[in-house]
Amino acid sequence: MVKISFDRDLCLGCKTCELACAAAHSRVNSIIGAIKENKISRIRIKKVSGKIKLEQCKLCQNPKCIDSCPTKSLSKEENGTVKVNYLTCTGCGLCKEACPFGAIVLGPFPTLCDRCAESDEPLCARACPTKALKVKAV
Numbered sequence: 001m002v003k004i005s006f007d008r009d010l011c012l013g014c015k016t017c018e019l020a021c022a023a024a025h026s027r028v029n030s031i032i033g034a035i036k037e038n039k040i041s042r043i044r045i046k047k048v049s050g051k052i053k054l055e056q057c058k059l060c061q062n063p064k065c066i067d068s069c070p071t072k073s074l075s076k077e078e079n080g081t082v083k084v085n086y087l088t089c090t091g092c093g094l095c096k097e098a099c100p101f102g103a104i105v106l107g108p109f110p111t112l113c114d115r116c117a118e119s120d121e122p123l124c125a126r127a128c129p130t131k132a133l134k135v136k137a138v
């Protein structure tokens with residue numbers, strides 16, 4: 001399982017990670033591709049009451065998002081990430097409401113971090129200029 005640690009003291013709030021995520025999930029792996037394809041970043045850096053906060057799936061052991069889905073469209077992958085079955089998902093948003101970490105965005109269907117399953121490492125961490133995001137295999 002690939003966990004990502006976040007050091008808020010190192011984070012500049014530059015959002016390079018968000019751009020890298022959107023680009024990585026576009027068909028041509030580029031920012032332009034992400035814009036053209038309307039790709040949403042699966043990681044968000046926010047400032048809340050002056051503090052930087054990371055919103056990204058934490059690969060919960062007992063995911064509340066999965067339990068909340070009325071159509072059983074969410075399931076856990078072998079690598080711990082949560083997969084969405086877009087054939088049965090209705091986009092109701094109950095999973096987004098159930099997630100305690102704000103990790104799901106609706107666009108209009110749930111989108112969440114897949115730890116860049118098709119790459120050898122999560123590209124948000126690779127792109128971070130200050131190493132505020134670090135990959136840990138657990």
Ligand code: SF4
Pocket residue numbers: 056057058059060063064065066082098099100101102103104112
């Ligand atoms: S989306 Fe939220 S509830 Fe579901 S596994 Fe990720 S962090 Fe946990």
Ligand code: SF4
Pocket residue numbers: 010011012013014015016017018045127128129130131132133
């Ligand atoms: S790329 Fe790194 S420094 Fe920039 S916002 Fe993301 S975590 Fe923070």
